[in-house]
Amino acid sequence: MAQRGYDVVVIGAGPVGENAAARAVAGGLTAALVDHERFGGECSYWACIPSKALLRPGNLLSDVQRMPGVGDGGGLDPAAVFARRDAFTHGGDDEGQVEWVQSAGIEPVRGHARITGEREVTVDGDVFHARQAVIVCTGSVVRMPSVDGLEELPGELLWTSRDATTSSTVPGRLAVLGGGVVGTEMAQAWARLGSEVHLFMKGARPLPGYPAFAGDAVADGLRCRGVRVYPETAVERVSEVEGSGSGAVRITHGGTTLDVDRILVATGRRPATSDLGLDVVGLEPGGSLPVDDHGCVSGVDARWLYAAGDVTGRAPLTHQGKYAARIVGDVVAAAALGDAVNASPWSEHTATADHHAVPQVVFTDPEVASVGLREAAGPGQRAVELDIAVAGSALQADDYQGRLRAIVDTRRDVLLGMTFVGPDIAELLHAATIAVVGEVPLHRLWHAVPAFPTISEVWLRLLEEYGL
Numbered sequence: 001m002a003q004r005g006y007d008v009v010v011i012g013a014g015p016v017g018e019n020a021a022a023r024a025v026a027g028g029l030t031a032a033l034v035d036h037e038r039f040g041g042e043c044s045y046w047a048c049i050p051s052k053a054l055l056r057p058g059n060l061l062s063d064v065q066r067m068p069g070v071g072d073g074g075g076l077d078p079a080a081v082f083a084r085r086d087a088f089t090h091g092g093d094d095e096g097q098v099e100w101v102q103s104a105g106i107e108p109v110r111g112h113a114r115i116t117g118e119r120e121v122t123v124d125g126d127v128f129h130a131r132q133a134v135i136v137c138t139g140s141v142v143r144m145p146s147v148d149g150l151e152e153l154p155g156e157l158l159w160t161s162r163d164a165t166t167s168s169t170v171p172g173r174l175a176v177l178g179g180g181v182v183g184t185e186m187a188q189a190w191a192r193l194g195s196e197v198h199l200f201m202k203g204a205r206p207l208p209g210y211p212a213f214a215g216d217a218v219a220d221g222l223r224c225r226g227v228r229v230y231p232e233t234a235v236e237r238v239s240e241v242e243g244s245g246s247g248a249v250r251i252t253h254g255g256t257t258l259d260v261d262r263i264l265v266a267t268g269r270r271p272a273t274s275d276l277g278l279d280v281v282g283l284e285p286g287g288s289l290p291v292d293d294h295g296c297v298s299g300v301d302a303r304w305l306y307a308a309g310d311v312t313g314r315a316p317l318t319h320q321g322k323y324a325a326r327i328v329g330d331v332v333a334a335a336a337l338g339d340a341v342n343a344s345p346w347s348e349h350t351a352t353a354d355h356h357a358v359p360q361v362v363f364t365d366p367e368v369a370s371v372g373l374r375e376a377a378g379p380g381q382r383a384v385e386l387d388i389a390v391a392g393s394a395l396q397a398d399d400y401q402g403r404l405r406a407i408v409d410t411r412r413d414v415l416l417g418m419t420f421v422g423p424d425i426a427e428l429l430h431a432a433t434i435a436v437v438g439e440v441p442l443h444r445l446w447h448a449v450p451a452f453p454t455i456s457e458v459w460l461r462l463l464e465e466y467g468l
């Protein structure tokens, strides 16, 4: 049993853990980074990167099909799409990622980490002492819904997001359970790759956290690609179809049945804390690790336990987790040097954006992009909604359909949130994020003249609609 000492021990080498460790090292500390699976985490091999690699060809094809004069684009070549995806994920090989970790001056450690005491982590028998801090970045894992028969289903028939992002076989018929972000993106991708897709959801439309016009547009887009959308439909039971040979799943809903080849469960995720030793520090295993705005875990004395990313239950997105990681790394480095932690909102040590300006893009066709508030939440807030119908959008695609909603603080004349839906709007989002974070007065935004003819000209229409 070896004993090793570092200033910081980071558990979990996903995008968040890597950034926390790198930032601590840049601040002059030593850091060990432990992972029990692949360096690069969920995002690199089973989530953001492969899912976007699967979606982009289909969305590009839709762009082509909306444009007279460039042919119909043919169809997708699934083998080529899978090969490009596998190039992005290096076929699951994380050696390049480990090399980057080493080049950043971080010590990579492979193994399962558990907290075994104050400032102490044990990895497969070896004890790591963290002089300054332990930072937990263990991410999240799939949450299985309680559907009758799901647990008994043979593994090869049941897909999670890991199968949906890594499969190189196109199922003939695919049922998707859950109309959230994973459900809609993967329904879109696999329909484009050739599957007959059936998308089941509890609510009236997909993407329940978004304005209704966004969910409706995504549902229409999916239907347009042949997806059968089942709103307000509870799947009551699933079972293997007997004698189906290669395997098929029977889905029972509302008194009818449907047979498919695979079922993808996309009903959410839970924090990866069940086997982390949280009980040793008086926390509940399996729950999220609530943190303050400096990333310090609440309910643990002496400020040595920090967390960032999906495990905290804050915004479960790669970019927001990396933002939290940069802050935690800087906070821990400052504390080690005896420097004061700057507790002011919007300071280098405070994750203020988590409360006001979390951006997210759903890469369906149409895309949905939002930051900050999506609904007016009280007095002094006004929702301004309009179609995206400017010269730039008309030139972008024939029959371009898009819409936006802005939430404005009418007392301060600043933007609190923005939601866009439409083809090719993802890159519009950062302008909105800057306006929200910078609290740029709308009368000043009036002078930010959008170039003609771009889709961004909708900003001018928005300000006119607001009354400028």
Ligand SMILES: Cc1cc2nc3c(=O)[nH]c(=O)nc-3n(C[C@H](O)[C@H](O)[C@H](O)COP(=O)(O)OP(=O)(O)OC[C@H]3O[C@@H](n4cnc5c(N)ncnc54)[C@H](O)[C@@H]3O)c2cc1C
Pocket (backbone or CB within 6 Å): 011, 012, 013, 014, 015, 016, 017, 034, 035, 036, 037, 038, 039, 040, 041, 042, 043, 044, 046, 047, 048, 049, 051, 052, 111, 112, 113, 114, 137, 138, 139, 140, 161, 165, 182, 272, 275, 276, 308, 309, 310, 311, 316, 317, 318, 319, 320, 321
């Ligand atoms: C299908 C899908 C698509 C997504 N697409 C996007 C997207 O387009 N954009 C976006 O912003 N977000 C997206 N997300 C969300 C994104 O993947 C997560 O927010 C992100 O991966 C969180 O990073 P993390 O570092 O906190 O956790 P993870 O990436 O999950 O990494 C955690 C790491 O910790 C390791 N670990 C866990 N427990 C231990 C332990 N006890 N000991 C050692 N190691 C441990 C794991 O092996 C893993 O490597 C997507 C998610 C899914 C499922």
Ligand SMILES: NC(=O)c1ccc[n+]([C@@H]2O[C@H](COP(=O)([O-])OP(=O)(O)OC[C@H]3O[C@@H](n4cnc5c(N)ncnc54)[C@H](O)[C@@H]3O)[C@@H](O)[C@H]2O)c1
Pocket (backbone or CB within 6 Å): 145, 146, 147, 177, 178, 179, 180, 181, 182, 183, 185, 200, 201, 202, 207, 208, 234, 235, 266, 267, 268, 269, 316, 317, 360, 361, 362, 363
């Ligand atoms: N582009 C992106 O930014 C992106 C892409 C994919 C995932 N992610 C992130 O990953 C996380 C996980 O995504 P997700 O889609 O798994 O979770 P989610 O929480 O976004 O969606 C899950 C959906 O499943 C529904 N649901 C739950 N139980 C159900 C049941 N029994 N039957 C039918 N529907 C049921 C929920 O109502 C919800 O709408 C999210 O936080 C998301 O932000 C982000």
